[in-house]
Amino acid sequence: MLFTCNHCGFSREFPDSYAGKSGKCPQCKEAVTLPPLAAASTDPAPAVQAAPAPVAAATQTQGRYSLAEFVKKSAQKDRKEGVFELESPQMLEINLNGMVWTKMGSMVAYNGSIKFTREGVLNGGLGNLLKKSVSGEGAKLTKAEGKGALYLADSGKKISIIHLQGESLVVNGNDLLAFESSISSDVTMVKSLAGAMAGGLFNVTLSGNGLIAITTHHDPLTLQVAPNKPVFTDPNATVAWSGSLKPEFKTDTSLKTFIGRGSGESLQMKFQGVGFVVVQPFEEVTMQHA
Numbered sequence: 001m002l003f004t005c006n007h008c009g010f011s012r013e014f015p016d017s018y019a020g021k022s023g024k025c026p027q028c029k030e031a032v033t034l035p036p037l038a039a040a041s042t043d044p045a046p047a048v049q050a051a052p053a054p055v056a057a058a059t060q061t062q063g064r065y066s067l068a069e070f071v072k073k074s075a076q077k078d079r080k081e082g083v084f085e086l087e088s089p090q091m092l093e094i095n096l097n098g099m100v101w102t103k104m105g106s107m108v109a110y111n112g113s114i115k116f117t118r119e120g121v122l123n124g125g126l127g128n129l130l131k132k133s134v135s136g137e138g139a140k141l142t143k144a145e146g147k148g149a150l151y152l153a154d155s156g157k158k159i160s161i162i163h164l165q166g167e168s169l170v171v172n173g174n175d176l177l178a179f180e181s182s183i184s185s186d187v188t189m190v191k192s193l194a195g196a197m198a199g200g201l202f203n204v205t206l207s208g209n210g211l212i213a214i215t216t217h218h219d220p221l222t223l224q225v226a227p228n229k230p231v232f233t234d235p236n237a238t239v240a241w242s243g244s245l246k247p248e249f250k251t252d253t254s255l256k257t258f259i260g261r262g263s264g265e266s267l268q269m270k271f272q273g274v275g276f277v278v279v280q281p282f283e284e285v286t287m288q289h290a
Contacts, residue, residue, distance in 0.1 A: 003034050076149075083180065084161045084211045087151065092159050092177060092213050094150040099181045102152055104142045106177055112148015119143055140173055152177055157215035168207035168243025171214055174284065175239045180210035205243060214240060217282030230272035236283040242275030 003018075004011045008028040022033040065073065076093075079085050083100075085093045094100055096114060104118060119141070144150055153159075154177055162169070164183060179185065188203045206212055216239055225231045225245060232250065241247065250268040271277050 003032075005030070005032055007032070082211075084178070084213060086159060086161065089158050090153055090156050092152045092161070094144075094152065094178060096144060096150050097147045099143060099145045100150075100178055101181070101185070102142050102144050102150070102178045103154060103176060104140050106152040106154050107142070107144075107150065108153050109151040110148055112146060114144055114146035114148045114150060117143040117145070152213070154215045157217055158219065160214050160216065160220065162212050162214065163210075164206065164212060165209055166207075168205060169212070169240055170203050170205045170243055170245075171212070171240045172238060173202045173204055175215050176204050176206075177213040177215050179206055179212040182208060182210035183212060184208045207243060214278075216278075216280040217284060218280060220278050220280055223277045223279065225271045225273060225275045225277060227274065230270055231277050233269045233271070233277055233279055234283055235267055235269050236285050237279045237281070238269055238277065239280050240278040241271060242277075245271050245273050245275040245277070247271050 002011060003014050005025040005028060007025060007030040010025055010027040012026065014034060016037055018034050020034060020036045022031065024030065025032050076087060083095050085095065087093045091108070094102075096112070107116070157175075159177060170188060173187075184207050186205045188205055220239060223231050223233075225242075235249070247269045250270045251266060
């Protein structure tokens with residue numbers, strides 16, 4: 001312990017055993033008393049902050065992994081969500097035990113025993129044959145039958161799973177990824193040259209009870225249609241609409257359109273009545289052909 005005389009300022013270290021004892025200052029000879037030892041602090045010792053856990057190499061550099069880390073991160077996950085599951089926003093897993101319809105060319109992988117047959121949604125009658133021959137619809141859908149896990153994707157587009165419960169939905173043929181066999185389907189032909197030029201030749205009307213999967217570039221936006229409040233859309237950005245609506249094609253071929261003073265969208269879809277329209281933030285120009 002350190003003693004400092006309050007008379008002359010003399011300082012010296014003394015053993016702790018001298019604490020509280022009285023005597024004379026070795027220098028000035030004045031009577032002094034050594035202070036008692038400080039009482040042990042009752043406050044808890046400050047917590048020692050743990051060193052941060054080492055950061056895995058995968059997070060230190062974005063997108064870089066050891067092989068084991070990559071396999072673990074990208075491994076298929078069984079979410080037990082039913083027949084249709086999203087492995088990722090862009091990858092659909094179908095736990096197949098029976099039959100589903102899928103967009104032709106959308107299969108990326110499967111396991112189990114699954115048979116693929118290229119054919120159209122509609123399978124009989126002269127009217128259906130005409131639709132298939134004109135629209136190329138027969139080249140757009142594949143029937144998958146069997147048991148196993150089927151993985152679908154479409155050009156990295158975002159997938160939305162919709163459960164129809166007695167409702168009907170019309171989907172642009174290019175944006176329909178898959179639907180269950182319990183869903184009734186019908187091809188709706190585009191009735192104008194403008195419509196064919198704008199985004200394709202057919203749409204598919206889906207109704208009944210079951211799951212469907214549609215695709216969009218980025219997040220979809222749903223617009224409500226009300227009486228006296230029609231909604232106009234770009235056909236190339238239009239994904240789907242409620243079955244109660246019957247869209248019309250509107251053309252803008254005024255002089256302003258040609259000299260650049262019009263809306264800039266010469267072909268539009270007009271929806272009026274009661275229902276909704278689904279659009280995407282992307283103009284997808286795809287001619288649907290065989």
